[in-house]
Amino acid sequence: MGIEYDDFLDESYTPTSDDLVCTFRVAPGEGMSLEAAAARVASESSNGTWAALDVDSDISRLSAMAFDLSDDGLVKVAYPDALFEPGSLAQVLSCIAGNIMGMKAVDTIRLVDCEWPEQLTSSFPGPQFGSDVLTQFLDADGRPGLATVPKPKVGLPTEEHARIGYDAWVGGVDLLKDDENLTDQNFNPFERRVTESFEMRDRAQEETGERKDYLVNITAETDEMVRRAEYVADHGGSFVMVDIITAGWSSLQTVRRRTEDLGLAIHAHRAMHAAFDRLPEHGVSMRCLAQFARLAGVDHLHTGTVGLGKLENEDTVGINDWLTSDLYGMRDVLPVASGGLHPGIVDALLDATGPEVMVQAGGGIHGHPDGTRAGAEALRAATEAWVDGETLDERAERVPALRTALDKWGTESPR
Template sequence: MGIEYDDFLDESYTPASDDLVCEFRLEPGEGMDLEAAAARVASESSNGTWAALDVDADVSRLSAMAYDLQEDGTVRVAYPDPLFEPRSLPQILSCIAGNILGMKAVDSIRLVDCEWPEPLATSFPGPQFGSDVLTEKLDAGGRPGLATVPKPKVGLPTEEHARVGYEAWTGGVDLLKDDENLTDQNFNPFERRVTQSFEMRDRAESETGERKDYLVNITAETDEMVRRAEYVDDHGGGFVMVDIITAGWSALQTVRRRTEDLDLAIHAHRAMHAAFDRLDHHGVSMRCLAQFSRLAGVDHLHTGTVGLGKLANEDTVGINDWLKSDLYGMTDVLPVASGGLHPGIVDTLLDHTGPEVMVQAGGGIHGHPDGTKAGAQALRAAVDAWTDGESLDARAEDVPALRTALDKWGTESPR
């Protein structure tokens, strides 16, 4: 049979129930119309090539089909189930977000969204805990979970890191968190940091009567990540953190398999995501990165601050809704809001996100004029006030630390 680009375009196509449907937005390359560019996208991302082929085997069952072309450059492409290896994110992404991002047939192309069929989606494990970490591992039922990264985010010696954690925990924060670039450096070695931080965690739990934990960054080469996860488990931790984009999807899937045995939740940091999603006309959307993360099995994922923090705005609410949506019974993911948050903007943030979220503040705690513990008290008071339906100013009358935070930062977002 012959295979040409026209075989990958059918505007009347109706996807099969087990097709993976991807929505792209593209700008055709020079000399191309939208139909020609869309056909080349479907061809290159499945089983076509630039030259017309004559082959004996019937390979049409593996061919993607472009359809539903819109004037704004939106194109939907349906991929047949046999094209994919189940439970292999790298193979799937090599198809739907691989060579097509560099084709001359398009000036730009963005993977905007995916509709996951049941057979492919359920081949993945999904999260172990998701939003249930708020009650299964923490005492944050009915309110957002609270986390903090010691500041400066790198450079603190181990003893100071653990002390800052203790101050934050006793001030009302649930979770201490490593930053994305703190792993196993000489100034704060991994094993010593884990050991001393959990000693301070235990002390804070004893004093507050609340469960506390630590999001330990285990990001490294894959085998080393597994070893570090086991070390965290040996020292009484309930969470690990992975820089999922820089570590890679295969590594994340390996970590997910081991953490299930260890009963550890995975906190996903999205460092490097903007290399894929910052441009609105090219790359891979954060919505899709969030989908890949849920399939692979993370329990928390940074999804933005609805434009309130220091990072660029994005569809935080839409992404959060997808992470919590029904996906053939798969466990949800707890969204994490982080990056430039402080007590004065928490109420506006939560008006958008609702209570099933983790609020993470760094400078908005440690930059408090009265220190880390007061900063943690201020953040906890702000979140509790929102949960109770009380204004920040009213709560500040009873919580001096909150009053000080509001006087310092007001209700403005940092840049």
């Protein structure tokens, strides 16, 4: 059987229900047509090569097929289910986002979207809790969950970190959160931080009558992440946090398997995502990264602030919609809005995202002129005002901490 690039292009192809269909945006290399480039993408990401082959076996059932090419460079490629190892994100991504990212046949290539078939999807566990964490572990029924990272995000000694957490909890936030680069440093060791923070958590719960918790960053080498997750569970925590991209998809899958036994939810930070998705013409979109995270089983995921925070704008609403959509019965993922948020822009954020989110503010709480507790009170008041259909100024007449926050930051986004 002869195999050439033309065998990987059929513009009349109709995908089967078991095909994984990926949409790429392709800019062909010099002297290359879009059709030729598309065929090479399908070839390289499945079972082709640069040289014409003559093989005895019929391996066409393992060949990807490029189809549905558009004038703006969008190309769909259908991958047969037999090409993939069930339940292995590493193997799937080595196909659809592997060598093709560096081929000379394309100047640039971006994985834009994926359409996941049921058979492949069901081989992954998905989230254990999803948005149910708002009521299963917290008292955030009918409103967004609220979280905060102590600031400065690294450098605080353990005692001060825990004290800031207490002030934020009693001020009205639901969750304390570690920063993505705070793990187990000498100035704030992991085990001591967990122990002291949960002591303050328990005190805040008793004073407020609300359930509070802590998103503990366990990011490390895989075996150490599992050990840290067990430590969190042993000390009364319900959540762990993983820097899912820097730690790696296989590590995340290992952690997800252990947290199933421990009854822990996974808060996913996306540090390093911009290395893949910031350039709009190349790499892997945040939409696809979010899809991988849902399959692997995270319960929360940072997805952006619809341009209202300090980070680059992206398709936050579209990503959130996908994370909360039906996917063959797989649990949803609770989107997290973070990065430069403060009480003065909460209403605009929630207008865009709706209430099924977690709102996380750092400087927008701890930078309040009257301190962390007042900053948390202002964020809680701004959120509840939106839920109640009240303007921020109206609520600020009854909540001095919100009035102070609005006077300081107004309704402008930071940079």
